[in-house]
Amino acid sequence: MACRAVLELAAAEPMLHGRSKCCERMLVLDTAELSVRMPTMRIETVFLFDLDGTLVDSVYQHVLAWREALDEEGIDLSIWRIHRKIGMSGGLFTNQLLRETGVEINPERVDRLRRRHAEAFLRHAVEIRPLPGACDLMAALSGSGTRWAIATSGRMETVAPSLSALGVDPAKTFVVTRDQVKYAKPDPDLFLAAAERLGVPIETAVVIGDSIWDMLAARRCRALGVGLLSGGYGLEELERSGAARVYEDPADLLEHLDEVGGRR
Amino acid sequence: MACRAVLELAAAEPMLHGRSKCCERMLVLDTAELSVRMPTMRIETVFLFDLDGTLVDSVYQHVLAWREALDEEGIDLSIWRIHRKIGMSGGLFTNQLLRETGVEINPERVDRLRRRHAEAFLRHAVEIRPLPGACDLMAALSGSGTRWAIATSGRMETVAPSLSALGVDPAKTFVVTRDQVKYAKPDPDLFLAAAERLGVPIETAVVIGDSIWDMLAARRCRALGVGLLSGGYGLEELERSGAARVYEDPADLLEHLDEVGGRR
Numbered sequence: 026m027a028c029r030a031v032l033e034l035a036a037a038e039p040m041l042h043g044r045s046k047c048c049e050r051m052l053v054l055d056t057a058e059l060s061v062r063m064p065t066m067r068i069e070t071v072f073l074f075d076l077d078g079t080l081v082d083s084v085y086q087h088v089l090a091w092r093e094a095l096d097e098e099g100i101d102l103s104i105w106r107i108h109r110k111i112g113m114s115g116g117l118f119t120n121q122l123l124r125e126t127g128v129e130i131n132p133e134r135v136d137r138l139r140r141r142h143a144e145a146f147l148r149h150a151v152e153i154r155p156l157p158g159a160c161d162l163m164a165a166l167s168g169s170g171t172r173w174a175i176a177t178s179g180r181m182e183t184v185a186p187s188l189s190a191l192g193v194d195p196a197k198t199f200v201v202t203r204d205q206v207k208y209a210k211p212d213p214d215l216f217l218a219a220a221e222r223l224g225v226p227i228e229t230a231v232v233i234g235d236s237i238w239d240m241l242a243a244r245r246c247r248a249l250g251v252g253l254l255s256g257g258y259g260l261e262e263l264e265r266s267g268a269a270r271v272y273e274d275p276a277d278l279l280e281h282l283d284e285v286g287g288r289r
Numbered sequence: 290m291a292c293r294a295v296l297e298l299a300a301a302e303p304m305l306h307g308r309s310k311c312c313e314r315m316l317v318l319d320t321a322e323l324s325v326r327m328p329t330m331r332i333e334t335v336f337l338f339d340l341d342g343t344l345v346d347s348v349y350q351h352v353l354a355w356r357e358a359l360d361e362e363g364i365d366l367s368i369w370r371i372h373r374k375i376g377m378s379g380g381l382f383t384n385q386l387l388r389e390t391g392v393e394i395n396p397e398r399v400d401r402l403r404r405r406h407a408e409a410f411l412r413h414a415v416e417i418r419p420l421p422g423a424c425d426l427m428a429a430l431s432g433s434g435t436r437w438a439i440a441t442s443g444r445m446e447t448v449a450p451s452l453s454a455l456g457v458d459p460a461k462t463f464v465v466t467r468d469q470v471k472y473a474k475p476d477p478d479l480f481l482a483a484a485e486r487l488g489v490p491i492e493t494a495v496v497i498g499d500s501i502w503d504m505l506a507a508r509r510c511r512a513l514g515v516g517l518l519s520g521g522y523g524l525e526e527l528e529r530s531g532a533a534r535v536y537e538d539p540a541d542l543l544e545h546l547d548e549v550g551g552r553r
Contacts, residue, residue: 078369082367082369084368085352085353085356088349089349089353092349092416101418103420103421103519104349104521105346105518105519105520108349108521152356152360154365156367157367254369255367255369256369257368257369257372257521258523259525259526260523260526261525261526261529262523262525265525274367
């Protein structure tokens with residue numbers, strides 16, 4: 026209860042003081058003061074969306090594009106293992122794969138894999154479509170004055186076709202890509218950068234993602250993780266990695282938006 | 290305990306009497322008789338393998354081949370939903386999809402989808418490889434005199450490239466395909482037919498599969514389901530659908546074969 030009150034204070038006056046200041050204040054609040062102040066304290070939720078598997082139906086094309094890139098490097102890896110790494114930073118992904126397969130890691134090889142994956146993925150870009158409800162969800166949030174942003178581990182070169190499929194103009198929407206941060210997921214840098222762009226504390230953010238890396242990154246920065254099954258992970262995998270709720274896809278989330286901060 | 294003894298009796302003398310006969314005999318066994326007979330009673334386990342995602346790394350190609358076939362019919366379906374139906378009978382799969390999407394079902398459409406899926410899949414057939422450990426596992430079983438068979442929901446037209454990748458000659462190995470039974474998974478007909486071909490009661494069979502449909506079919510015929518993650522399902526999904534144990538892939542199963550009946 027105390028934590029929730031702290032969060033709500035922080036959310037209500039995000040620009041006035043940091044969290045630690047707010048915590049100090051909490052310690053001296055007595056019950057009477059709380060009961061008077063509570064009704065005005067609310068988290069004004071913002072939504073930070075992952076892109077692939079969350080807003081666009083592109084995970085399986087990414088998986089097979091990585092398989093193609095790895096094949097060209099003579100690296101044999103089962104496809105399900107690639108699937109389970111989609112959503113994490115491409116650099117971390119290749120480093121982990123190379124480490125796991127015992128293949129020599131060098132920057133040239135990592136860069137070559139990245140380029141080959143991008144080339145293979147872009148050949149499939151025309152097949153990429155929004156997931157059911159994705160456009161309606163973004164429109165509903167904008168319509169109710171709820172702010173949102175997109176934060177993706179992809180680079181702008183592979184992200185552009187997906188944004189285009191969604192009808193999202195990066196000049197008019199907050200979109201944070203891997204190009205703009207030091208580390209991508211499961212580091213929380215992308216979500217921190219997105220919250221900063223929205224001018225809100227990260228603790229007011231709900232992170233919507235389809236992969237366990239989204240959920241882990243959300244926990245690491247104290248955002249609230251909400252999972253979607255539309256990237257092909259199982260329900261329990263997402264729950265175990267920290268999802269507070271799991272929905273099927275954006276359409277299902279839109280129907281239950283009130284459960285995770287959609288009320289204004 | 291009684292059930293186990295019944296099973297072991299049935300397995301020890303599979304050709305002498307059916308299960309019900311065996312059960313009748315069990316009822317009149319007294320404790321003294323049991324203690325004398327028990328050491329000689331064992332289940333001589335046979336292994337019934339699913340093919341796609343279990344022995345060969347072909348699930349993701351099947352998923353995108355179905356997506357392509359559905360696209361050509363103007364049916365829009367998220368890819369993860371296709372993934373979760375892979376492994377079940379192709380006819381049941383298309384019927385369910387058409388019902389779920391509200392698209393009209395007719396035999397011509399179902400047949401067209403089947404043909405288009407097969408065409409799209411066969412274009413990718415050259416990419417299909419055995420999963421790690423698949424060939425070693427089959428060789429180890431054969432080497433120790435443990436009998437095994439393959440039972441797949443696929444038709445011979447799409448199964449042939451996978452068998453070829455595995456080096457399995459259907460003339461020398463028991464392979465049951467969708468062409469040979471009335472209903473494919475999650476009906477247990479394929480596994481029942483495979484056990485019959487091996488000349489053993491289905492209760493002595495361990496079914497190895499990567500999908501929840503394998504596990505459901507195994508439970509329906511009282512075989513023991515063992516799951517593999519190599520088709521891209523989550524661990525918990527397989528456990529919840531009845532897997533007694535779950536391993537990563539054939540290599541991991543081979544390392545732990547003693548746990549599920551590999552000892553002779």
